[in-house]
Amino acid sequence: MAVDGPEEGAAGHLPGELEQRLIAAGLANVQEVIPDVWVDLKYSSTDNFFGMDVYGELQTAYLQPEVAGMLKVAHELLQQRDPTLTFLVYDAVRPRSVQWILWDSLDKPDSIKPLYVADPRRGSLHNYGVAVDLTLASKGSGVPLDMGTHYDFFGYPAYPDREDQMLREGKITQTHIQNRQLLREVMNGAGFKGIGSEWWHFDAFSRKVAAEKFDIVE
Numbered sequence: 001m002a003v004d005g006p007e008e009g010a011a012g013h014l015p016g017e018l019e020q021r022l023i024a025a026g027l028a029n030v031q032e033v034i035p036d037v038w039v040d041l042k043y044s045s046t047d048n049f050f051g052m053d054v055y056g057e058l059q060t061a062y063l064q065p066e067v068a069g070m071l072k073v074a075h076e077l078l079q080q081r082d083p084t085l086t087f088l089v090y091d092a093v094r095p096r097s098v099q100w101i102l103w104d105s106l107d108k109p110d111s112i113k114p115l116y117v118a119d120p121r122r123g124s125l126h127n128y129g130v131a132v133d134l135t136l137a138s139k140g141s142g143v144p145l146d147m148g149t150h151y152d153f154f155g156y157p158a159y160p161d162r163e164d165q166m167l168r169e170g171k172i173t174q175t176h177i178q179n180r181q182l183l184r185e186v187m188n189g190a191g192f193k194g195i196g197s198e199w200w201h202f203d204a205f206s207r208k209v210a211a212e213k214f215d216i217v218e
Contacts, residue, residue: 148176
């Protein structure tokens, strides 16, 4: 796991071709907005549902500047709750060109694929740069809190909507729920909305608002 630390990620590297495109699109480097967050882009590794590295040398997380500002507010709320914690970002903007790679690589019928990855023809909120996948981590080490499942886990134990059931069945613990609740509370407090099937995913805007405010990042 290549975790990009707060100081290392903010500066000191030359951007590759993909990162140059993100900068040219006017996106903000999350670690320049919030210096003490950690970044471990799962799609710059094979540690994801698809088992594919689709970002290559990209190690920095980018969002629309307005969304990065919202994330900074969430981080400030987190500091008020527990100053030993910070965010560990797993994914942020995902260009549509990358979305196509994931879509085409999924060995399932097109009718089933949207259960696993958004249809690039329609675009996802990640493609607009207004969605972020993240967890809570130790500010000093970047080690994530235990949320009960790993990132990109497809199953009920990862569903916020199923937490009570999963607790009763012994699939997750009360500590896992408390950790997730803290993440949700600070993200919701900054205006983000979660989804029912992934504890790590948060949207800054609806699809309608995102399309009105921003272009899809190609």
